[in-house]
Amino acid sequence: MLIRSPDDILPSDITPKDVYLNRRQFMIGSAGLLLPATALAALPARKSPFSTTEPANSRSEITGYNNYYEFGTGKDDPALYAARLKTRPWHIVVDGEVEKPRSFGIEELLKYPQEERIYRLRCVEGWSMVIPWIGFPLSSLLAQVRPTSKAKYVAFETALRPGEMPGVARRVLNWPYREGLRIDEAMHPLAILAVGLYGDVLPNQNGAPIRLVVPWKYGFKSIKAITHIRLVETQPPTSWSQAAPDEYGFYSNVNPAVDHPRWSQATERRIGEFLKRKTLPFNGYGAQVAQLYRGMDLVKNF
């Protein structure tokens, strides 16, 4: 009879002594990993006068119908696959034409005074929603790095994680996703960095852990899962205008008078409504933002 010698037990198979002695603690700690990934933490926020009084869309509408091509081009792909994105640890590097370039950890940004901003969102595809974001003005982040006089534009970049983002395997867009604003647009009080939705931290399919929200522009300008913000002197390239320059411009302000080359932008379907609504210039935020574009030809600068 062959008795196996015990030397086939590798040292790595043996539980370290400290783990063995604290095995009950170890089990309790592991239980936390079994919590569903959808359990979101609450995020307190104060109300804002910038919020619309229109009824907000439901959480399931907002989290189940998304354009987020990093996870696939279908509207339900982000809800299916975005949970794979690891949002901790997370840092945003802010550099370029600034006096104090630095990196911001997400925990630090979550401690900023947060506001609830109930905004209309108008997608370039012709549908719209009302969304209760939680966030803080982009300007309060930019002020900390002290933009120089050369900082004329702000360029944003989304994380690029092929292992966690199944959609980037196909070059539907030029990854990583890029967006940009003019500095005065970025400093406008309506432009926010959102970290929450409906009283909780942001779900992954809506751009967790941090995204831009620019309510007077088509939705694709509001870039998700930001890892890099660079202040630059010249107008930065943006993903959609690179993909189809004649269809998606740098400004992309909501404008019922300027049609997309392939469909009308005069009306929109608010999700949950049967009849279509008339689309409003600057998505109804004209009183606040129209002066940013005084003297500009908005047909040429679409």
Next chain:
Amino acid sequence: MLTLAANLARPSPRQFSWLKGTVFLLCLLPLATIAWTVSSGTAVNPIEYLTRALGVWTLRLLLLTLAVSPLRWLGAPGWLLRLRRMLGLYTFFYGTLHLLSYLWLDKFFDWPAIGHDLLKRPFITVGMLAMLQMLPLALTSTDGWMRRLKRNWGRLHRLIYPLAICAVLHYWWLVKRDISQPALYAAILALLLAWRLWQRWPRRVQ
């Protein structure tokens, strides 16, 4: 088993009407699932879903209609040919519902806006062209018209080729960026049309 297989290849009139009834109901299945999805509220944007799903099923049925001849050549039983008219009429039925969903739920019969779309938006133009070409085919699908038109019936029904190209273009020009789905339908259509060209190619008699 063997008799069942033999029966499927050469069904009795009674068996054929059962087959026909089954295919008739199968063709209604997509409509039933679409209606269920819309009415149950599982689609976030139900009207967009309705229009898209009806369009996609029109295209699928159109390609299925065009696949009958090559399938027959590959050895499919002869009764398939006798179901082709029904497949064609179902294509027209789904296409009409698709068009109606656009005219009604998307445009609310705003005729100036529809006219504007037709002139300015190539994907609408080719979509409407496909529907217009389908109309005479549906109208002349009866035995009476087949007899009356004689040889011209076959000539007229060759309209299915340009209309199929229009239908695929309609889909291709509609999508924003990811053309993988229309490209798939275009590839299938290309295959179905290539087979016909190859069949008609003059060959030297041995």
